[in-house]
Amino acid sequence: MSKLPRLILTRHLAETGASTRPLPAAVKSGSLVRIRQGVYVEASAWEGLAAWQRYRLKIEAVAETSIVPPIFSHHSGAVLWGIPTIQRGQPVHALTTFRGGGRSRGGVRRHLVEPGMLDVDTVDGLLVTSRVVTVLDLAAAVPLAEAIVPLDHVLKPDNARSLPALTRTELLAAVAGRYSAAAERRVRAAVEFADARSGSPGESYSRGLIHTAGFAAPTLQHEVRSSTGFVAFADFYWRGSRTVGEFDGVAKYLSPEYLNGRTSGQAVVDEKLREYRIRATGLNVVRWVWSDLRKPGELEGKLAGAGVPRRRRGSRTQNRSGDTGI
Template structure:
């Protein structure tokens, strides 16, 4: 269950001894943050949250203001399922079962969905599309580079929620007749590329950008050893170019499952020592972070400068035996 901050609803302000003017003053001072019309949360708590956590709060806040049952979809459903996605400025998204073209209102974008074949799950007190429909919708209506992370995630078991890994066959079956031919092609392209070996959303996004930029596909989670034993596993490895790529997500230095009992400073030092050992083996190590991924062209320039090879076009593949 996601830990969400308590909400203060303007309709309940009298119960807390607040007037409308009191709420306005607290918002101006930063003590409260208005998440959406009529819904407030503690200011310091909100500012301490990461963007994806704030988005989850916005979804919950929307649910607090709806009077009719609402099915959340796409990024909003993904946030409830804890399925990672790319981007920070998505609207709250829900479904409408009326084929009127969908509509947007009060910060919520609604998309038409036919009732037939629609799987709806109650999760954390909200109605959301099922896991398969959620990631397929993201693949259908997001750019390829953003579609990969959710698919990679569901191909791995979700140990926190005790959910089994989905298979590519299950995802393919889920397409059915729900999507247009063009959307189905986009989904199948993303499914074919998806790989559970990507251990984080940042690695998935990196891999998709690497592919779109035309580089040779890297080996994922390559094991390295030296005279002292195991050095570790790389995020990306280009054997022919002798380049190792590392995505530096903050979870590597913050989350307990990555720290493994170490302090952040100890984790940083260990990572530096690991990189030095890799360099001593004759590899070039190139690192990037979220900001590099978000800045168009930055990762491509880094990898090109590091000497990572581009994919050869079919017309440039030379076969001496068949060459006239």
Template sequence: MDLPRLIVSSDSARLGRDSRELGRRAASGELRRIRQGVYVPAAAWDALAGWDRYPLLIQAAASTLQSRTVFCRQSSAALWDVPLLGPATLVHACTSDDGGGRSRAGVRRHFADPASLQVEERRGLLVTTRIRTVLDLAAFESFEQATAALDHVLKPQPGLPALSKEELDAGIGASYTAAAARRIRAAIAFADPASGSPGESASRALMHRLGFKPPELQAEIRDARGLAGYSDFEWPEERLCGEFDGLVKYRKAEYLQGRTPSEAVIDEKRREDRIRSTGRRVIRWTWAEIAGPARFAAFLTAEGVPRQIRPACRT
């Protein structure tokens, strides 16, 4: 989507304008200050969803940093349109200082060896490559975040080809510690392009960590009239289907396909009724249920999702 225009106080000063005027406009509620010396129109900022605000924060940081910066991790992911789980407010950038890890003015610096760092341009900013970006998320963030990112890049995206697991594994190289490389490879092995959304990816990763039986993804369900639809998750032996409802899909044009949100909800209800008519149970959950492992485990257990049967230990 088109982001609102940044208003930078240093630009106003160069044009001979009184930069204090921006502060007065912010105090009146006309502007929002999103970084020291950087403002956006308040109405435009308030209309943005949280995930659309973060790229603007990155652009704001780039406009005030003294040297051209290479953005990485969550910031590079946002610019590559790789899904992030949870709110992101801290901007992440590379540094050749092997101290790394320092935060200043909302920017956290991470050490990157300049000799091995590959950089591309995205939305006018320098970022780590798509492969390096998702590998960094797999190395340093949660298993759920790693799964959401890797599931995403295993599928072609607008203007971008799908990445293969072989490409991802080859990208590990010598850039990570042995422990980080193990985490990355475990996440790559688990990743599945059949996942339909970041919420589905996070749900599946949590199920795996909590020891629940792996479901089939995007299972085809047929009734007497033919194809009833596809279920996000299915446990065939239990005649149980699971649906993640992120709610955002009812606002996305690619999901609505010309329908109004209310029409999409009605179509979803009809699809679910047809699935239930085959004798399957259907359970649904949202971001609230996967907000924490204990809460999701309790939900799945109460709904009868089976646990993984682990091989008995031999003595």
């Protein structure tokens, strides 16, 4: 993980005898950003952070200002584990075993859990639900299309963090007794639908929206061949309409992992040539990007226009906006 800026804590300043009186003026002038009560960060550093990095700082701010160490869960647990999610201004999520009410306040959403169901690990010195429980809790709380993103991710090894792949059996074994009957059905359906072949969070979210919209299930990572041999692997393929679907994430044009020594401009040209080769085999090609996934009905309209078959009548209501929390 890239290094995050240092948090400025009023209690630390007080402990060292430094004055905290300049802090409100610094916030007003724009040189500091107040993350939560008693926690600040330099505005210049804050402005350069991605959304998930800002969210990670909010998690750390909650940890620094809590009397009892929180157990982070759901989207917050996922960020700590490096598991991608779809986020839309999420609060910080943590567990509580207290039944007295008032569990959500100060930007923290607390989820009630029975003490016997706690399954906790430590990541970077912070308490967090286990990887298994983190993705299951998300599947119980969010729509199917969003639940698929973290589930697809954990079915593959996380080489960057030296974490092994989880198995569908492991996930399903942890479901019983943890949720209501309705939530358990949602979780089991999401786990069964998850697929390690999805190449990115965007592909996972796309696949979830494709399913929700009622389209026939595509073949993933389809090998496109011509009379002369291999052409490309396509993200999605529908044999019934001879259509290839391609999700265009920003990473393939910016990330060194995907560029492999090329410039961004070269990557754009190479991707265009790749599409020409696919079309030359007689296949249709439909492309979409994150902004299409954020617009209700946009992906559905693109696929319908290309003649992608449906298994049933779809609904545009589930295609909601979102960003990955990676």
